[in-house]
Amino acid sequence: MTAPQHDGEGLDARIRLQRGAVELDVSLSARPGQVIGVLGPNGGGKTTSVLALAGVLPLADGHIRVDGDVWDDGHRRLVPEQRAVGLMLADSLLFPHLRALDNIAYGPRSRGVDRRRARDRARDELARVGLADRATAKPAELSSGQQARVALARALATDPALLLLDEPLSALDPDTRARTRSDLAVRLTAYAGVTVLVTHDPLDALTLADHLVFVEDGRVTQTGSPAEVLREPRSPYVGTVVGLNLYAAQGDSHGHVHTGDGGLLVTTAPTEGSVWATIAPSAVSLHRHEPEGSARNTWPLRIASVTMQGQSARVGLVGAFPLTAEVTLESVTALGLQVGQQVWAAVKATEVRTYPR
């Protein structure tokens, strides 16, 4: 479950079906107004979950209930048109021959709303995404960010109980993406239904979602609020998403943490038994020679990659203890860091966090 049990309002789903090689078993639940961010590696089953919620793929088992109504219970199922769903994908899929206004009015019209009321509603939705003045533009006359906003307006114009956003921003360039992300955040705040947001972008998830669900190989590997997930990642994939070095390990009461392949970490805050151990990349210092200071954890490693990120660089290190370090660009030049070079990495014992696995 992704949120506390509730009284039937909102989304309550257990999605079980086979698709390709993946046997999907994913539970999702949320109250009205909540945004669930669904993340995971390629092929894990995120889009399949969205298609099941939309009614495109039938459940083999499990259930989908929205506001107490059964949409699918493995036997009875509502077809997509019977579901109060709004859908927005990376490709906005607008009708190219229709004006922005008519693209949005299409949904209410096809659900029986008369022409004038459908257009009034479409005008209202266009205004809410800041495009009141582009009502007569055809999709080809709109920028990609504007097309995305029209697609969002269209998805919401039918008053869906469930809004499904599958990589809604992934086709946008970084600047447009950032602007559209904040517009989306504002619009979602005013939306009363449940939103399921599939994304590969940690920033989308951390800024838009109330609750995160990680789906890997058809299974939920971690759920929690963004703050919980940032604090305690519980799978190597989640560790990568939140940007921490993460190790499955065994801890003892003396502050020794043994990672699987003979690696040893020293920590000042030991947890006994099966633990996850994390090291923030910014806590790793790099040296040309073996450091003599107080750091308890030091390893000679080889630089496998250097990538820039704003004013800092992430340095991938391989060897006895694989690590990612984050250092300033000044350090990169001062140390003359290059791929293939041998360096010493050091981490203070106070910087090694452990928590039960």
Ligand SMILES: Nc1ncnc2c1ncn2[C@@H]1O[C@H](COP(=O)(O)OP(=O)(O)OP(=O)(O)O)[C@@H](O)[C@H]1O
């Ligand atoms: N049209 C299809 N027919 C059969 N199997 C499919 C089809 N599309 C996807 N699959 C398979 O279903 C499984 C789940 O894929 P899905 O697209 O749901 O993953 P995803 O988590 O959304 O991945 P991505 O991040 O790449 O979009 C994969 O094994 C995939 O190969």
